[in-house]
Amino acid sequence: QKEVEQDPGPLSVPEGAIVSLNCTYSNSAFQYFMWYRQYSRKGPELLMYTYSSGNKEDGRFTAQVDKSSKYISLFIRDSQPSDSATYLCALAYNKLIFGAGTRLAVHP
Amino acid sequence: KAGVTQTPRYLIKTRGQQVTLSCSPISGHRSVSWYQQTPGQGLQFLFEYFSETQRNKGNFPGRFSGRQFSNSRSEMNVSTLELGDSALYLCASSLGHGRAGTEAFFGQGTRLTVV
Numbered sequence: 001q002k003e004v005e006q007d008p009g010p011l012s013v014p015e016g017a018i019v020s021l022n023c024t025y026s027n028s029a030f031q032y033f034m035w036y037r038q039y040s041r042k043g044p045e046l047l048m049y050t051y052s053s054g055n056k057e058d059g060r061f062t063a064q065v066d067k068s069s070k071y072i073s074l075f076i077r078d079s080q081p082s083d084s085a086t087y088l089c090a091l092a093y094n095k096l097i098f099g100a101g102t103r104l105a106v107h108p
Numbered sequence: 109k110a111g112v113t114q115t116p117r118y119l120i121k122t123r124g125q126q127v128t129l130s131c132s133p134i135s136g137h138r139s140v141s142w143y144q145q146t147p148g149q150g151l152q153f154l155f156e157y158f159s160e161t162q163r164n165k166g167n168f169p170g171r172f173s174g175r176q177f178s179n180s181r182s183e184m185n186v187s188t189l190e191l192g193d194s195a196l197y198l199c200a201s202s203l204g205h206g207r208a209g210t211e212a213f214f215g216q217g218t219r220l221t222v223v
Contacts, residue, residue, distance in 0.1 A: 032210040043112075043198055043214035044151075088151065092210040095164050096141070096200075098151040 003027050006089055006099030015108050019076040023089035023099045026070065030091040033065050035074045038086045038101065047087075048074065079106045110135065112201050112215035120221045126187040129218045133180050133201030139163075140182040141212060142174060145196040157182055158204065189222045196220075 006023045013019055021035075032051045036044035048063040050056045056063045064073040072091075076083055083106050089099040113132040121127050133140050141164075142154040153166040157176035174184040180201075186193055196219050200212035 034210070036214075041219075043114075043216045046211065046213060049211050095153055095156065096210065096212060097153070098143075100150045 001026060003097050004089065004091055004099045007102055008100045010103040010105060012105045012107065013079055015079060015081060015106055017079050017106070019079050019083070019104060019106075021074040021076075021087050021089075021102050021104070023072050023091075024070055025072075025091055027091075027093075028067075028070065029093045030097075032092040033063070033072050034090040034092070034096075035061075035063055036088045036090060036098075038088060040085075044088055079104075081106050081108055112199055112213055114197075114199050114215035114218050116218060117216065118219050118221075120223060121189050123189055123191060123222055125189050126185060127189060127220060128183055128185045129197055129199075129220075131182045131184075131199030131201075131215060133182070133199075134213060137201040137203055137213075138180050139202045139204055140176055140180065141200045141202070142182070142184050143198040143200065144168070145198055145217070146194075151198070154184065186220075191222050194220060194222045 004025045035048040037047050038044040050063050053065050053067045060077045062075040086101040086103050088101040090096050115130045139158045141156040143151050145151045154168055155174050156164040160176045171187045176182045196217045198217045199215045202212045
């Protein structure tokens with residue numbers, strides 16, 4: 001069983017939709033939770049970083065962590081075509097473990 | 109503030125050759141980690157260096173090696189290249205080790221093609 005599970009998609013939504021991206025994990029040792037965005041042919045860009053259960057908001061992005069269920073989510077409000085990218089969850093205790101990434105396409 | 113710089117951006121090598129990739133971290137960052145990204149396996153951790161010492165290593169064969177210099181710049185080397193080594197190699201820098209190393213910033217990557 002992989003330590004981090006993430007549905008690779010692809011996920012296609014219309015502009016303006018609310019997008020929900022999710023990862024589940026099995027190791028309760030994970031303490032830090034991140035979301036990265038990766039455009040084609042680019043390196044991953046850190047979007048959100050949190051180390052506690054609950055919600056963290058940054059503009060149109062909200063990261064949610066539920067340690068009891070070992071479940072993390074990223075919500076994107078008012079999605080834009082420029083949000084089209086691959087979104088990777090990453091979890092850490094002493095090293096980063098990445099999910100497979102979810103490809104998101106936002107069409108006008 | 110300059111980001112993480114990886115050179116070269118693209119490389120084409122022949123099976124059996126060796127290759128060296130370079131990474132300059134963000135100024136003030138002392139930890140550098142290397143990852144291999146392929147469509148089938150995703151992002152896989154290779155190794156982490158902090159203060160010129162390897163602190164963590166992933167499950168890759170000994171053909172993959174690295175080092176870090178006193179200015180925190182890092183190189184990784186792959187010897188006896190195989191077709192399966194074709195991938196995007198990403199370097200990530202962070203302030204330090206342990207918890208301080210969990211907030212990582214990536215470079216643009218080096219795309220290696222082995223023919």
